[in-house]
Amino acid sequence: MITFEHVTKTYPGQKRPALHDVSATIDDGEFVFLVGPSGSGKSTFLRLVLREYRATEGSVVVNGRDVGKLRNWRIPKLRRNVGIVFQDFRLLPGKTVSENVAFTLQVIGRPSRDIRTLVPETLELVGLADKGDRLPEELSGGEQQRVAIARAFVNRPGILLADEPTGNLDPVTSVGIMKVFDRIHRDGTTVLMATHDATIVDQMRRRVLELHSGELVRDQAQGVYGYQ
Numbered sequence: 675m676i677t678f679e680h681v682t683k684t685y686p687g688q689k690r691p692a693l694h695d696v697s698a699t700i701d702d703g704e705f706v707f708l709v710g711p712s713g714s715g716k717s718t719f720l721r722l723v724l725r726e727y728r729a730t731e732g733s734v735v736v737n738g739r740d741v742g743k744l745r746n747w748r749i750p751k752l753r754r755n756v757g758i759v760f761q762d763f764r765l766l767p768g769k770t771v772s773e774n775v776a777f778t779l780q781v782i783g784r785p786s787r788d789i790r791t792l793v794p795e796t797l798e799l800v801g802l803a804d805k806g807d808r809l810p811e812e813l814s815g816g817e818q819q820r821v822a823i824a825r826a827f828v829n830r831p832g833i834l835l836a837d838e839p840t841g842n843l844d845p846v847t848s849v850g851i852m853k854v855f856d857r858i859h860r861d862g863t864t865v866l867m868a869t870h871d872a873t874i875v876d877q878m879r880r881r882v883l884e885l886h887s888g889e890l891v892r893d894q895a896q897g898v899y900g901y902q
């Protein structure tokens with residue numbers, strides 16, 4: 675569960691807050707779109723969940739813990755349970771697809787027998803069972819995004835965040851990527867996705883949180899994109 679209680683975030687040196695008095699609860703297993711114009715605070719919202727930043731006021735509670743109060747040594751444990759996918763994939767260029775996905779598990783010290791089963795299982799889940807030996811540069815944008823999803827999900831986090839995951843992809847490829855997120859969500863994972871992709875939001879009809887200038891202006895079940 676993710677709970678924002680009266681969260682305000684003002685970046686150092688800025689007068690206007692990036693988020694202002696935002697309160698919302700996202701239950702386990704929900705699929706939520708975060709929409710709003712450029713600069714409205716969507717990425718800031720995601721970064722607060724990951725404790726990349728702390729709220730200036732209010733609290734962000736993730737799985738029962740106030741992440742603003744976490745000691746630094748506990749942050750890796752939080753991030754093990756919160757995967758993230760970005761618009762620009764961010765894969766390691768010199769490593770194969772399998773190595774990119776395995777890397778997440780190696781960093782947290784998972785034994786190699788787990789890695790040997792989890793990596794192919796996860797590549798299969800994202801539709802890349804036969805591409806494990808390729809390098810990222812040998813893949814299409816959509817395939818690279820599937821690798822990034824596999825890397826974020828290989829440790830089976832309870833929460834998967836995505837920051838404009840279809841922003842670099844054409845509409846047909848984007849639909850394929852959304853099917854992967856949908857599959858992961860149907861297996862019980864909470865998905866929170868910031869997006870500018872009106873078509874996808876309107877097609878999927880999930881809960882929509884809309885931000886404008888840092889304020890939460892809409893929280894709609896089975897919502898639509900809803901603004902220009």
Ligand SMILES: Nc1ncnc2c1ncn2[C@@H]1O[C@H](COP(=O)(O)OP(=O)(O)OP(=O)(O)O)[C@@H](O)[C@H]1O
Pocket residue numbers: 685686688691692710711712713714715716717718719
């Ligand atoms: N590290 C930072 N330092 C100072 N200001 C920042 C920082 N990061 C974001 N901001 C400001 O905070 C506000 C919200 O930015 P944020 O990136 O959260 O918006 P966004 O909705 O994700 O935008 P986009 O859709 O363009 O990605 C903007 O005014 C932005 O300029």
